[in-house]
Amino acid sequence: MSLTATEKEELLYELWLEQDRKCYYCGIKIQLKHCELDHKVPVSRGGSDTKKNMVAACHNCNKEKGNKTVAEYRRYLQEAYGEHPKF
Numbered sequence: 001m002s003l004t005a006t007e008k009e010e011l012l013y014e015l016w017l018e019q020d021r022k023c024y025y026c027g028i029k030i031q032l033k034h035c036e037l038d039h040k041v042p043v044s045r046g047g048s049d050t051k052k053n054m055v056a057a058c059h060n061c062n063k064e065k066g067n068k069t070v071a072e073y074r075r076y077l078q079e080a081y082g083e084h085p086k087f
């Protein structure tokens with residue numbers, strides 16, 4: 001079962017508010033119109049289209065995370081940049 005465009009918009013809005021209008025990954029403040037829905041576990045990897053599997057992310061993070069899971073993305077950032085992500 002996949003979400004309609006309207007449902008996705010509502011979900012994104014809720015997540016964005018809950019995350020204090022920040023990107024889930026890098027923590028920068030983002031405008032809603034620059035916000036993207038990201039699946040913690042990508043749908044292609046068996047993740048579900050439900051709110052608990054989704055976060056609001058900025059375009060850069062969403063793009064860089066790509067097809068990784070959250071755990072993989074965290075590891076990737078540590079290895080690539082020596083960062084210790086807060087998410």
Ligand SMILES: [Zn+2]
Pocket residue numbers: 023024025026027028057058059060061062
């Ligand atoms: Zn970000």
